[in-house]
Amino acid sequence: MKFDCLIIGGGVAGMQTALLLGSAQKKAFVKDKKIGVITHQRSSHLENALFNNVLGIPSGTLGKSILSESIEHLNTSYVHIQQIPKEKVIAISESNNGYLVKTNKSEYLAKFVVLALNYAKPFTIKGLEDYLIPHQKANPNKDRIQLRNNDHFIKEGLYCCGTIAGHRSQFAIAAGSGAAVATDILTLWNQGMHAQVHDKV
Template sequence: MEKYDVIIIGGGPAGLTTALTLASANGKFPFVEGKNYLVIYDEYSDLDKALLNNVPGIEKGTLGKDLLERIREQVSEYKNVKFFKGKVVKADGEKGNFRVYLEDGKVLSGDYLVIATGFHKFEISGLDLEVVPHPKSPRPNKIMIKHNDNKVRDGIYVAGLVAGEPTMFACASGSGAKVACDILSEWAGKTVVVHDVPNDQ
């Protein structure tokens, strides 16, 4: 069974930013050396149908599907991240020994789980999570997973819309970065953020 330090379920802005932030810590902190990450993504993200005119640093008129592809390419530059296309139907276990079951029968193992599956529905069985109405959705019948500061319980985090964030790219992406920093901080035993500076600074 393949084993990962963090399995991220969801390949939209929140999931990809979680992976990017975790992966980019490699080489900066000794406690991340040798750690590996997996992003499991399904066919579709809400970003696929977006037109982005108000995202800081992103050119006005950028198509969401194009930005999503660029972010995937950016994350793929880090060799400690793998992508797996598939649908998660079940997950169980506890911190240090989670198992994730895919529709095709494949089973993966991870120390941590990050759920970034959006706000339309949550159909992954086995984790006994509390699904509640999304408090900030402009549309009815959307959901979130109940959590405390993005942590559902030991080893399980939620990011993006399923964490109750507003349906804006910057909010979802920022939530993913926060979750990654929370995990890194847990590993370090102190607050950790991942910054880079130019070589001449």
């Protein structure tokens, strides 16, 4: 299966990237783009989290419910974004004009890949070893990791967001970085003209 953009990870950063790209569906430069998200959630930091300090999220919300609701939200609002559940990425390699993403069950080609894993060890995806470094904004005693990047850009067609991009672990930061990557990709699809998505009443 071939994608214009494949997002890896169904946590905060990954689902925010997917929602924003999904919301751009009416733009002429997005209409024909095939977008997917590998919605692996088993190792999300949302699993045990409780939120009292995130704008727009009612106090007392469980991370666990955000996990299931984000899948439903994406499916209800932007059904054209292909969700790939119950698969774990095991390797990524360059392929002509993009990347080959291998999971435990299948293989996908993608022109853009967005890595939205978290900063926990072990990092088990083969092919990205050269980019792995100690996390620059976490307690060194916790032994967290990140991918080397410049404003989420790793190399042509390859992006990261959320804690694996080197951000501190806060919901709003992870979501914001996912949104930032989505708008970077939209801008590239728009021939370099800056793009954003705003719905109006």
